[in-house]
Amino acid sequence: MRKLSVPFRFGVVISGLLIAYFLILAMFNKHSSPIFSLFNSIITGVGIYEAIKVYKLQEGNGFNYENGFKVGAITGIIATIVFTVFFAFYATEFSDTFYDDLATSINMDLSPGLLIFAVGLLGVVTTLIATFTLMQLFKPTNNPS
Numbered sequence: 001m002r003k004l005s006v007p008f009r010f011g012v013v014i015s016g017l018l019i020a021y022f023l024i025l026a027m028f029n030k031h032s033s034p035i036f037s038l039f040n041s042i043i044t045g046v047g048i049y050e051a052i053k054v055y056k057l058q059e060g061n062g063f064n065y066e067n068g069f070k071v072g073a074i075t076g077i078i079a080t081i082v083f084t085v086f087f088a089f090y091a092t093e094f095s096d097t098f099y100d101d102l103a104t105s106i107n108m109d110l111s112p113g114l115l116i117f118a119v120g121l122l123g124v125v126t127t128l129i130a131t132f133t134l135m136q137l138f139k140p141t142n143n144p145s
Helices: 002-027 034-062 065-094 098-105 112-138
Strands: none
Touching (some): 002 034, 034 112, 065 098, 098 112
């Protein structure tokens, strides 16, 4: 259980921040504009960075690339699952006009299921790219000093 405590904690925090950001955009009726979703990758990246950093501090000399990557990936996937469930509920049950506004703004007629799948897939892709990128900062070096 100790191995999953950092990814779970940070995954829940990231998803909470993503949901809060989405709802703030909804207050200003900007949540159906896809350009604002670019900030989601920054929220996710910073959260994954912090999760890996905390895990590295906990592990000390026992930290390696594989375990750091697992922490980053699990953190992002937990955040993606929670946010995707929220998004699915919001798009299909809570807001009557959100789905139609979003389909109009991207000039596509997507089914709600495909839209929800796309949100989840984008979350996983963002997670993997952020984790691969950030692990370059944390991996142990093999260079002689």
